Amino acid sequence: MTENRGLFTLPGAQAYLAAEPEMTTEQLSDRLFTVSDGQVRTIFMAGDTGVIAFDTFGTPGKARAYGKAIAIAVPDKPITTIIYSHDHLDHAGFAADLAPNAEIIADELCAKVIKLRGAEGQLQPSRVLTGERNELTIDGVDLVLLNPGPTHGSGNMAAYFAEEKTLFSSDTILANAKYGFMPDYHFCNFIRFMRGFLELDWDRFVPGRYELTDRDGFERGCDFIEAVMTTCQEAFVGFVPIWAYEPMKGYCMGQLSERFGDMEGFENHIGQMAIRIVHHYLMGGWGLEDTPEPSVLLADQVAL
Amino acid sequence: MSEGEHSCAEHCGIFTIGGDLAIQGAYRDICYQPVRDNIWTASEGIYRTIFLEGNKGCIAFDTFGTPGTARAYQQAIARVFPKKPIHTVVYSHEHLDHCGYAADLAPDAKILSHDYANQVIVGRQSSGQLAAHETFADERISHEIDGCYFELIYPGHTHGDGNIAAYFPQSKTLFMVDTVADGVGYTTLMDWHLTHYVPVMKRFLSLDWDVFVPGHFWPITRPRFIQILDYWERMFDFGQQAIFDGLDPHDWDGLNKYTDEKLGPLYGNEFRYHEYGAMNLYRYMQEYLTGGWGMEGNMTPPNLSPL
Numbered sequence: 001m002t003e004n005r006g007l008f009t010l011p012g013a014q015a016y017l018a019a020e021p022e023m024t025t026e027q028l029s030d031r032l033f034t035v036s037d038g039q040v041r042t043i044f045m046a047g048d049t050g051v052i053a054f055d056t057f058g059t060p061g062k063a064r065a066y067g068k069a070i071a072i073a074v075p076d077k078p079i080t081t082i083i084y085s086h087d088h089l090d091h092a093g094f095a096a097d098l099a100p101n102a103e104i105i106a107d108e109l110c111a112k113v114i115k116l117r118g119a120e121g122q123l124q125p126s127r128v129l130t131g132e133r134n135e136l137t138i139d140g141v142d143l144v145l146l147n148p149g150p151t152h153g154s155g156n157m158a159a160y161f162a163e164e165k166t167l168f169s170s171d172t173i174l175a176n177a178k179y180g181f182m183p184d185y186h187f188c189n190f191i192r193f194m195r196g197f198l199e200l201d202w203d204r205f206v207p208g209r210y211e212l213t214d215r216d217g218f219e220r221g222c223d224f225i226e227a228v229m230t231t232c233q234e235a236f237v238g239f240v241p242i243w244a245y246e247p248m249k250g251y252c253m254g255q256l257s258e259r260f261g262d263m264e265g266f267e268n269h270i271g272q273m274a275i276r277i278v279h280h281y282l283m284g285g286w287g288l289e290d291t292p293e294p295s296v297l298l299a300d301q302v303a304l
Numbered sequence: 305m306s307e308g309e310h311s312c313a314e315h316c317g318i319f320t321i322g323g324d325l326a327i328q329g330a331y332r333d334i335c336y337q338p339v340r341d342n343i344w345t346a347s348e349g350i351y352r353t354i355f356l357e358g359n360k361g362c363i364a365f366d367t368f369g370t371p372g373t374a375r376a377y378q379q380a381i382a383r384v385f386p387k388k389p390i391h392t393v394v395y396s397h398e399h400l401d402h403c404g405y406a407a408d409l410a411p412d413a414k415i416l417s418h419d420y421a422n423q424v425i426v427g428r429q430s431s432g433q434l435a436a437h438e439t440f441a442d443e444r445i446s447h448e449i450d451g452c453y454f455e456l457i458y459p460g461h462t463h464g465d466g467n468i469a470a471y472f473p474q475s476k477t478l479f480m481v482d483t484v485a486d487g488v489g490y491t492t493l494m495d496w497h498l499t500h501y502v503p504v505m506k507r508f509l510s511l512d513w514d515v516f517v518p519g520h521f522w523p524i525t526r527p528r529f530i531q532i533l534d535y536w537e538r539m540f541d542f543g544q545q546a547i548f549d550g551l552d553p554h555d556w557d558g559l560n561k562y563t564d565e566k567l568g569p570l571y572g573n574e575f576r577y578h579e580y581g582a583m584n585l586y587r588y589m590q591e592y593l594t595g596g597w598g599m600e601g602n603m604t605p606p607n608l609s610p611l
Contacts, residue, residue, distance in 0.1 A: 006592065006595070007591070007592050007595060007596075008544055008592055009540075009544065010541060010544045010545065010548070012544075012545065012548045013544065013548065015548070016547060016548045058593065087595065088593075088594040088595055089592075089593065089594055089595040090593045090594050093595065112599070113595075113598060113599065113602055116599065116602035116603050116604070117595050117596060117602045119595055122595075153594070153597070154597075154598050154599075178554060179554075180553065180554035180586075181492050181553075181554075181583075181586060181587075183590045183594060183597070184590075184594060184597040184598070188318075229320075230320075230321055233319055233320065233321045234321060236319075236327060237319070237321070237323075237325040237326055237327045237328070238326065238327070239326070239327055239330075243350075243491065243579075244579065245556075245579070245583075268555075268556060268557075269554065269556075271556065272554070272556060275491060275492070275583070276492065276494075279491070279494045280318075281317065281318060281319060282369065282399075282400065282401045283399040283400055283401055283464075283494060283495065284317065284318055284398070284399055284400035284401075284404060284428055284430055284433070285318065285428065286464070286494075286495040287424060287465055287495075287598060287600065288423060288424055288427050288465075289598070290428075291424065291427035291428050291429070292427070292428075292429055293427065294427075295427070296598070296599060297420060297423060297424065297465055297599060297600070298420075298599040298600065298603060299599060301599075301603075302599070302603075
């Protein structure tokens, strides 16, 4: 069997793409579940007649393992809807291997990027949403999809479940400090948009990676990234060599360890975060997504 | 925080912290040397740009990345051409570290840029970064300004937004920022649009030039330009293989160990390899894990034919 390849071009990709990891599923309410392969995390919901799956995981094998986990948790109900949290392949790249006939819902910008990308296995959304807030009822399930503006990737939508008092947002805030180099983050309005979610009534947060947290954990995550942003500016104006990993790590460790050093992954990730974030201030942000009133360059050149 | 809340008297870019932003006003020595004909190059050691001697004044490309360096750049140009003020500034692209402080370099100069760059500059509202007065949206435009002939070329999405090269056919010289520079640089390839980067950059090989002035470090030759592009091209395969080998791109120690083993024998002697080889590999891995980033990172160039 030849797997869908995403963007891989080397012949050695097949074994990587085919591997099916063990999935861990946790039931959060009568209808709501979360599932993880140990790194990436998502959610799915049992509808009246089918399952609404958020995202697909990042390889064909992982998508199949996700499908099997859903089938165990919600037997006899097919996946009828997939909702893409955002455009990235590691979360939403393989609907063709999860449920090729499902309706796929995504933000308009996410859909445009997916169309441009043309990755093998990443299916084009069949229903496109626009605006900051969409209230949907799908197969008896009420949910709210929120896109406050550019945060991470393109067309990143959070899902709010009022009845479950639960918020899901992929690759934004984490329950730990394992952010790495923060790929495709848009920092200009990130904290403002994230804190906006706190206006909603929820007490459980499901991130796109690692473990769940609560409202306090989410707020601490916002505080942490905001503190790194401030510290990186202080390093910059204080003549720390911002191009270099060790000096930036050392400076941020010194400034932030007392407050955030207990967060899992802090010491191993703070240097990477610092290199990325200090470049935000050096360069001015990336693209129109990173401006005070954000929009997206070239978006009007793509027709769906 | 508004600009008025800073005690810093300088333009403050997009800094949001208050207080005295010491680095903004710091003076930097600028070195300068002739390239060819009326083309000069200037650098503070890391960043590099060019300026042109016109009949009545000078054309400065970019501004450097702080008010202090912008002023030092202006003083350097004035030292070489004391009676020729800067009347034109050309932005290579929109990033503040290269083009953030025209207000401190030459506030009354006419500013040229690509339309994409200017859209971001207008949206950014950064303190000290002036919007362009004249933009172009096509692939190529020629200018004859104050006796200086040059062509501005937008080859496709490479780095940042609206990143243009300046081509001087009579001097066989090409200038382009944050794309090719000597060695292994550019940390995690910040704001690079990798997917089509190499074929877009190879378009410049259809032009007749033998000196390339990059936005960092020192000028290089045409063969060296090709070698560097080859490195960036080969990294696509290394990035994929690292994923197949189970490397976690967020594992900094693992990234460095893997890079030393796999890339070190080939590229270990390249300038700044030991600082940035692992960061380069990280970015290429992400290209395959996440897919390209945003519109610029996924849009197929409309034209990959020779320039």
